[in-house]
Amino acid sequence: MLAAIKHGDANALKRLYQEYRIPFIQWLTAKYPIGEEDAKDIFQNVVVIFYDQVSSGKLTELRSGVKTYLFGIGKNLAHESMRKQQKYPEGPSELLINHVVDDSGYEDKMQFEADLRNAWRGLNLMGDPCKSILQLFYFERQSMESICQLMQYKNAETVKQKKFKCLKRLKKLMLGETEKEEKS
């Protein structure tokens, strides 16, 4: 399972989800005052966090088995979910934001969380092609040449210039420009 996720098997997450979905929901709803729909949401976040830990190389082996590990994440998320109200219903999952913030190692977690929300919002406000170029280059570590081929740009230099403009645009959005201002 770990190897499949690590190697980008698209169906590995679905298999994992399917296998532990019912036992997790039954366990969580029995243990906490959480409804079935919320339990499903939490489990979806659990699986994505598990994916993040495996694909980032932070989790390379399991001593206690996948189920125990997933349920362990689930326990933390359940506490988090009960403590925190969903402030941004249209934004990304609060549980995922918490995971990224906790994992970042930043001392000023509140500032980091605010910057992260702004960056994420800016990224989605820009949309493609900026979003894809930044994601391909910074997260997936693709070369300018491969992005050029993938997104059918004239040459790698064009991609490089485009990326720089996208980054500047994102920086402005992160600094607080409204969507209206950005579009104008």
Next chain:
Amino acid sequence: MTYTERHLEQIDAELSRTGRNGDPPKLSPQDSTDPALKAAFQDVEMVWQATRLEKLQGKLEMLKEYEEEIQAKAKAELEAEAEEEPKLKVVTMQNRKWILSIAAGVALLVVAGWLIFRPQEPLAIQHAYLTEHFDDYVLHDVMKGVGSSEYTPEQLRAYNLFAIKDFKKAIPLLKKEWEENGDTLSLFYLWVSYKAVGNKENAEKYQKDVLAIKSTETQKLVQTLLE
């Protein structure tokens, strides 16, 4: 602190040399002393975290869609089962009719089979005189016939079946011996067999031929039965 395109190029070059898909960007200790480079790196790192969050959110959306698929599939299965239920009743009724038809057919076959292959009672002697004097009508020497060449095996078998009063098996063999080989003893035994079982029609059919047998002893016996 502001930075220029050159600072970003420096970071990009470092990123291109190191790391792979999903790895966070890293700033070398010597680069971190440059405030502009450090500021550029912080923005890059935030972009990385935002793209990471976006990637994870994408996976979450995928799982939410998958959950919907699971729910839709379960719902469709429930609906299909609900729709199939009345059909199942009809099918059940049809099955009952079908099973009843088969059962009736099987019963008919069993009855017919029983009628055809039922163990039949050996044809018992119906004739009062023969009941008492049947042995007088056994003319062949049973002991002599065994292993001798006086009778053919077919004759011997037919005669002996007659001798043990198994008329059902004896009649066709005796008939064959008479009609195909003209064996008069077979004719006599055949006539006696019909007389014994009370088959008057067949007894009369062969009576003329029996009366024509040129044997005094045989004719005495024939006459006794005709009286």
